[in-house]
Amino acid sequence: MKKEKEGRRFSVSTVVVVALFALLAFLIIVPLYALLLGTFKGGAELFVSGLNLNPTWDKLHLKAWRYLFTGVMSDGTSNPHDYFIWYKNSLFIVLVQGGLTLLLSSMVAYGLSKYRFKGQNAMFLCVLLVMMIPLEILMLPMYSQINTMGLRDSYAGVMLPFLVSMSAVFFFRQFLEGIPVDLLDAGRVDGCTEYGIFFRIIMPVMLPAYASMAVMVGMGAWNGLLWPMLVISDMKKYTIPIGLNTLWSPYGNNYDLMITGSCFAIVPLLVLYLFAQRFIIEGMTAGAVKG
Amino acid sequence: MRCPNGKLTCRAQHSDRKGTCGMQTKTMTPVTSRNKWKKTAYLLVISAVLLALGLYAMFTLGTASTRFDTAYDRGMDLSPYYFAPLAEGESYSALQSVWLAIARHRMIPILAAVLVFVLFVALNRELLYSQNIAPYVFVLPFLLTFIVFFVYPLISTVIMSFQEIKGSGTTWIGLKNYRDMFANKNFWIAVKNSMRYMVLTCAILIPMPLVLAYLLNSKMMPRRLAEIFKTVSYMPVLCSVVVAGIIFRMMFSELSGAMMNQIRAALGLAPIAWLKGEWTSMFAMVLLCMWRWTGMNILYYTAGLKSISNDLYEAAEIDGANEFQKFWNVILPLLKPTTIYVLTISIYAGLSMFTESYMIFGTNNSPKNYGLTIVGYLYRYGFEKVDKFGFASAVGLVLLAGAMVITVVQLFVTGTIGRKEEK
Numbered sequence: 001m002k003k004e005k006e007g008r009r010f011s012v013s014t015v016v017v018v019a020l021f022a023l024l025a026f027l028i029i030v031p032l033y034a035l036l037l038g039t040f041k042g043g044a045e046l047f048v049s050g051l052n053l054n055p056t057w058d059k060l061h062l063k064a065w066r067y068l069f070t071g072v073m074s075d076g077t078s079n080p081h082d083y084f085i086w087y088k089n090s091l092f093i094v095l096v097q098g099g100l101t102l103l104l105s106s107m108v109a110y111g112l113s114k115y116r117f118k119g120q121n122a123m124f125l126c127v128l129l130v131m132m133i134p135l136e137i138l139m140l141p142m143y144s145q146i147n148t149m150g151l152r153d154s155y156a157g158v159m160l161p162f163l164v165s166m167s168a169v170f171f172f173r174q175f176l177e178g179i180p181v182d183l184l185d186a187g188r189v190d191g192c193t194e195y196g197i198f199f200r201i202i203m204p205v206m207l208p209a210y211a212s213m214a215v216m217v218g219m220g221a222w223n224g225l226l227w228p229m230l231v232i233s234d235m236k237k238y239t240i241p242i243g244l245n246t247l248w249s250p251y252g253n254n255y256d257l258m259i260t261g262s263c264f265a266i267v268p269l270l271v272l273y274l275f276a277q278r279f280i281i282e283g284m285t286a287g288a289v290k291g
Numbered sequence: 292m293r294c295p296n297g298k299l300t301c302r303a304q305h306s307d308r309k310g311t312c313g314m315q316t317k318t319m320t321p322v323t324s325r326n327k328w329k330k331t332a333y334l335l336v337i338s339a340v341l342l343a344l345g346l347y348a349m350f351t352l353g354t355a356s357t358r359f360d361t362a363y364d365r366g367m368d369l370s371p372y373y374f375a376p377l378a379e380g381e382s383y384s385a386l387q388s389v390w391l392a393i394a395r396h397r398m399i400p401i402l403a404a405v406l407v408f409v410l411f412v413a414l415n416r417e418l419l420y421s422q423n424i425a426p427y428v429f430v431l432p433f434l435l436t437f438i439v440f441f442v443y444p445l446i447s448t449v450i451m452s453f454q455e456i457k458g459s460g461t462t463w464i465g466l467k468n469y470r471d472m473f474a475n476k477n478f479w480i481a482v483k484n485s486m487r488y489m490v491l492t493c494a495i496l497i498p499m500p501l502v503l504a505y506l507l508n509s510k511m512m513p514r515r516l517a518e519i520f521k522t523v524s525y526m527p528v529l530c531s532v533v534v535a536g537i538i539f540r541m542m543f544s545e546l547s548g549a550m551m552n553q554i555r556a557a558l559g560l561a562p563i564a565w566l567k568g569e570w571t572s573m574f575a576m577v578l579l580c581m582w583r584w585t586g587m588n589i590l591y592y593t594a595g596l597k598s599i600s601n602d603l604y605e606a607a608e609i610d611g612a613n614e615f616q617k618f619w620n621v622i623l624p625l626l627k628p629t630t631i632y633v634l635t636i637s638i639y640a641g642l643s644m645f646t647e648s649y650m651i652f653g654t655n656n657s658p659k660n661y662g663l664t665i666v667g668y669l670y671r672y673g674f675e676k677v678d679k680f681g682f683a684s685a686v687g688l689v690l691l692a693g694a695m696v697i698t699v700v701q702l703f704v705t706g707t708i709g710r711k712e713e714k
Binding site for chain 2: 150
């Protein structure tokens, strides 16, 4: 009896659909697998044959990884690299920018959502407007502004324009719309100041929203290439994406570091993702449902 | 619990032991707190002085700021900006050096001014306790960002687009930048590439994830496997364009051992130089985009599907609708808001695509400009070539106007604006 039931559950359409998604999952995995395999082949091999899925099990080695962590090249010579300086820089930017963006954006969202004041609607329209303009179009005026402010080649210049992230403001505002005003009034009656209400009542309530936005903002800061590349020119201040990008050359002399570095750069986000999977999806799809 | 005058919104100082309820009108503010700020007024003065110093340095430098910074950093002659030229062996006096340092790091006095002001406010918190002022304090970060990084730069871009900006000086040249741009062959190549990329990605990355999301959430797909697939499909989103670009560049390499050429070999075809052909390089870029965003768009549609009530499916089933009819007549219309959202972000991402092309070709200069996009064009004239800032400003503005027009048209066509009864 039981077997029959199970047999019915796996109908033909199920088999077809599962096969389709298995194929898709395979296609999605292939490039990542090729990268991982490539790190064990070493730069010299990749330079000759390109990235592919040929396993060549007997030729795999850990030399490229050893170079990443120790700075000792495959031929035994020591050739220190800046990869972990970039790593540290990127982590610094992610932490500082992430923290400040969450705080400031949620403050703005709170102001826009829970008060009635002059110019409120116009301000929210401005948020939407800026959200709709791709950063790439504004990079020129923003860059000249950073220059005028004397912030070229500084992390302040990398972070300042994005400390109030419009999409984060939008997301937080949507979240705050669901919090009843009674909660705020209760705080007021108990003698909380306007700011006390925000820091003591609203912020704890918003924790799930913070979690999902933290992942989004962190991902943007970790992966950003164009803007940091414009602002930063000192090699010691490079972030991971800029640094990896400089390793490319037609002569292939840095392939070892480039592929292991690429592979290792995914690790923090992967860890973050495994911990905060639920929140990421909430945060990313927040705008989609309400349209 | 209400305050004695019966107002819930009265943010009264009930903790005040005197028992007075300080209503939030100016007349009722306790005298002590109204005058207390005068004791710390010196902080206001310090803040104003610091602000004036920083702003003075910023505005005296103006458009010369970049050159001044470079000159200062490299220890070059600073006489074009401040003070008379130095004679041989002479050096700036202590006061002059201090001023030069302030001018170079002009944001530091400004930030210090802000900090001192914040300190002043923190010491006189009751000045801001009013419910009328609080919202402005909360939105202040937005206002500052908006004015400093969007409004002001945008205005200066409009002005610069009518100018020729060279190291030697700035001249007004009217509409010449715009005329040059529209007469430039590469500009139209860039427009063509960007449009082509946008149309292709929209045509693929909207219907395909829609159908996949429907299948993934239908009864045909076992739940456990669906969750696993979602996790897998999310992995490319995590890895940055830089990493993705490195992978794809090496997969599409012209070496016969590279993956895409191996696939060709398996089909009995000779290896080709993928990134040196017009359509093959476009294929590489679109494939990169598909790889990164298919999973994401499936998630968007999954979120949309979850908001559709189960009753509707059941009603359709009772009416005898088959799977296809359910999909076409029930799901599709109800997913319209999601589709509009995905379409909007796809259009924007498509038009402003730059990093994908930059990473796949390893540079902004692709063979025969096959990978040149509008933003790449902007980048080339704004940052790679010297003395073309005015021209690049014009390009940026045209791009901005184009993006705005496309969005408004798209919002009208899809009925998001223009039809009031929907919202």
